[in-house]
Amino acid sequence: xxxxxxVSPFGTPIADRAGVSPTEVLIGQTVGLTGPVGxxxxxxxxxxxxxxxxxxxxxxxxxxxxxxxxxxxxHEPSRIVHNxxxxxxxxxxxxxxxxxxxxxxxxxxxxxxxxxTPCVGWxxxxxxxxxxxxxxxLTAHARRSVHPPVQAWQLWLSYQVAMRRLGALRLSAAxxxxxxxxxxxxDAMRLCGPDLxxxxxxxxxRGLAESVACGLPVGTSxxxxxxxxxxxxxxxxxx
Numbered sequence: 001x002x003x004x005x006x007v008s009p010f011g012t013p014i015a016d017r018a019g020v021s022p023t024e025v026l027i028g029q030t031v032g033l034t035g036p037v038g039x040x041x042x043x044x045x046x047x048x049x050x051x052x053x054x055x056x057x058x059x060x061x062x063x064x065x066x067x068x069x070x071x072x073x074x075h076e077p078s079r080i081v082h083n084x085x086x087x088x089x090x091x092x093x094x095x096x097x098x099x100x101x102x103x104x105x106x107x108x109x110x111x112x113x114x115x116x117t118p119c120v121g122w123x124x125x126x127x128x129x130x131x132x133x134x135x136x137x138l139t140a141h142a143r144r145s146v147h148p149p150v151q152a153w154q155l156w157l158s159y160q161v162a163m164r165r166l167g168a169l170r171l172s173a174a175x176x177x178x179x180x181x182x183x184x185x186x187d188a189m190r191l192c193g194p195d196l197x198x199x200x201x202x203x204x205x206r207g208l209a210e211s212v213a214c215g216l217p218v219g220t221s222x223x224x225x226x227x228x229x230x231x232x233x234x235x236x237x238x239x
Contacts, residue, residue, distance in 0.1 A: 015116060016197040019094030024065045025189070025196065027052070028093030028117075030083040030108075031100045032075030040174045044098050044123065045070055047178030050162035055186050057165075062194045066186065069093060077107045084108055088115040095201060097121055097185055098178045118202050120188070121181030123174070134173060141180045144208045145187065155180065184208060 019026040029048060031041035052066045060066060069091055073079040087093045088111070096119040099108050105122050112119050138152035145155075159179050163171060188204040189196060 016199055017094075018092040018117075018198070020064070020196050022064070024067050025061060026067050026069060026091065026093045027185070028087035028091060028096045029068060029070045029098055030073045030080055030087065030096075031070065031098070033070075033072040035074040035076065037075050037100070041075075041100055043172045043174035044100050044178040046163065046166065046168050047159075047175030047180075048097050048182045050159070050166045050168065050175070051179045051182035051186065053166060054158070054162040061186060061189045062196065064196075068097075080107050081111065084111050084115075088112070088117045093117065094196065094198065095120065095185060097182050098123055116198060118198055118205070120185040120205055121178065123177060123181075134176065137177060137180065141184065144184060155183075 019028075029045065031044055032038060033041050033045070048070075049068060052068055055061065056065045069087065071083040071087065073083050084096075087096065096112065096117060098121040099105055099119050100123045108119070109122075135152060138155050142150050142152045142155055159176055160171065162179065163175065168175070184205065188201055188208060191204045191208075192200045
């Protein structure tokens with residue numbers, strides 16, 4: 001696949017359109033698939049994959065398929081630095097989704113600002129096993145949905161359908177949160193229009209996040225301090 005690397009037909013800076021080809025958009029992710037948070041990290045990957053697959057099955061974003069590149073950082077700061085450098089400078093992903101880990105998020109945030117790579121979904125700790133919290137998260141994302149407006153129960157249903165289509169055997173709070181973050185990213189990309197560029201993506205995501213007055217903000221880019229929907233807990237458990 002030939003990524004845009006010389007002249008952008010849309011008149012935007014090349015770095016602003018990194019990871020975008022005429023047919024695909026590359027999304028990056030680094031999570032601790034091995035190590036102490038492996039179980040939760042695998043749920044995060046599943047949730048992200050479920051949303052991206054459902055978007056692609058519906059025709060993608062402005063005719064482009066979303067491709068996910070996931071690297072394992074084992075929940076170690078040195079490895080996340082290596083992975084983020086690879087994703088931002090070698091693979092030149094368009095954006096990052098669901099940066100995970102109380103150790104890794106503070107390390108990744110300043111790097112993403114230096115490399116001007118947006119990140120949607122900062123997940124620190126595991127979501128609490130609480131039906132009330134789950135409903136709050138669903139409601140927050142429903143209120144962010146502007147194209148078209150949806151209800152919390154519709155998001156819950158779409159999450160279940162997407163996970164089962166992916167072949168997932170269980171539903172978890174971590175995969176739900178990752179799914180909703182990835183949905184926020186995909187919605188923002190739609191609102192950017194065909195001229196996908198990073199600076200516009202950051203502005204759109206910030207607008208969607210700030211439009212919600214429910215006390216459940218979402219990390220929008222490295223230019224802002226990482227914010228989370230998660231509550232710290234012992235691990236992702238069955239909903």
